[in-house]
Amino acid sequence: xxxxxxxxxxxxxxxxxxxxxxxxxxxxxxxxxxxxxxxxxxxxxxxxxxxxxxxxxxxxxxxxxxxxxxxxxxxxxxxxxxxxxxxxxxxxxxxxxxxxxxxxxxxxxxxxxxxxxxxxxxxxxxxxxxxxxxxxxxxxxxxxxxxxxxxxxxxxxxxxxxxxxxxxxxxxxxxxxxxxxxxxxxxxxxxxxxxxxxxx
Numbered sequence: 319x320x321x322x323x324x325x326x327x328x329x330x331x332x333x334x335x336x337x338x339x340x341x342x343x344x345x346x347x348x349x350x351x352x353x354x355x356x357x358x359x360x361x362x363x364x365x366x367x368x369x370x371x372x373x374x375x376x377x378x379x380x381x382x383x384x385x386x387x388x389x390x391x392x393x394x395x396x397x398x399x400x401x402x403x404x405x406x407x408x409x410x411x412x413x414x415x416x417x418x419x420x421x422x423x424x425x426x427x428x429x430x431x432x433x434x435x436x437x438x439x440x441x442x443x444x445x446x447x448x449x450x451x452x453x454x455x456x457x458x459x460x461x462x463x464x465x466x467x468x469x470x471x472x473x474x475x476x477x478x479x480x481x482x483x484x485x486x487x488x489x490x491x492x493x494x495x496x497x498x499x500x501x502x503x504x505x506x507x508x509x510x511x512x513x514x515x516x517x518x
Contacts (some may be wrong), residue, residue: 327387328505329413330355331404333422333445335397335479344465345397345478347494348421348445351463352390354498363392366410370394370403378502385506389413398444401452408453418458419501420449423478427464429486430493434461434500434512442474459504463497 332352333345340346356363356374363372372392379385391407393400408418416436422445427433437457440446450456468477482490500516 327389327411327413328417328419329389329391329404329408329411330419330421330501330505331391331393331400331449333397333400333420333443334392336392336394340479342481343479344423344482347423347463347465347490347497349392350490350494351421351461351497351501352392354494355388355501356390358498359390363390365394366407368403368406371407373407378506385502388505398448400445401448401450404449405452415453415455415458418449418453419461419504420446420458421461421463421497421501422446423465424462425465425467425474425478427462427466429464429466430489431464432462432493432497432500432516433464434459434504434509434516436460436509459509461497461500461504463493 330352332348334340334349335346359374359376361374361376363374366373371394374390376388377384377386378388389407389411393403395403422443424433426441436459440450468474496516500512503515504512
């Protein structure tokens with residue numbers, strides 16, 4: 319795939335922080351979802367030429383009936399600086415904002431549920447804020463994986479940068495699979511059908 323052939327390409331950004339110490343955190347559910355999508359494609363993430371991101375290129379859809387071209391992405395920078403890498407990759411592949419899907423954790427949705435939407439605010443999410451600043455718009459798609467609100471008086475920052483509770487860890491693989499299904503549906507069937515099927 320070359321940069322001059324990609325007007326139909328979708329960029330799916332799994333938001334999270336890099337490195338093993340963050341891997342199990344609620345804030346990193348976006349990484350888990352794009353990892354699941356990469357596994358479905360039978361591919362592994364590799365560093366791009368800029369060294370700012372890890373990418374997988376492929377297509378959604380069953381073998382023999384390939385769907386749209388897709389670039390899966392994880393930024394190598396921290397969440398609050400991820401927008402620069404997203405902008406760099408989007409420019410290289412000539413992906414317009416409406417063909418970008420950010421997969422991220424969402425405090426205002428209960429754990430185990432999903433929402434898909436186009437545009438909107440960042441609701442205090444540093445990854446979305448960074449993407450909006452670097453892309454110059456918030457008009458990209460989002461697949462929001464609910465993590466719920468912190469219990470008691472636990473600060474939000476501590477909550478999102480902590481591991482899932484033991485009961486949640488048992489359910490997490492199902493949420494990740496559902497979110498990956500939602501991304502595939504969004505890219506192949508559109509937002510309205512995705513919201514109908516997944517906005518629980």
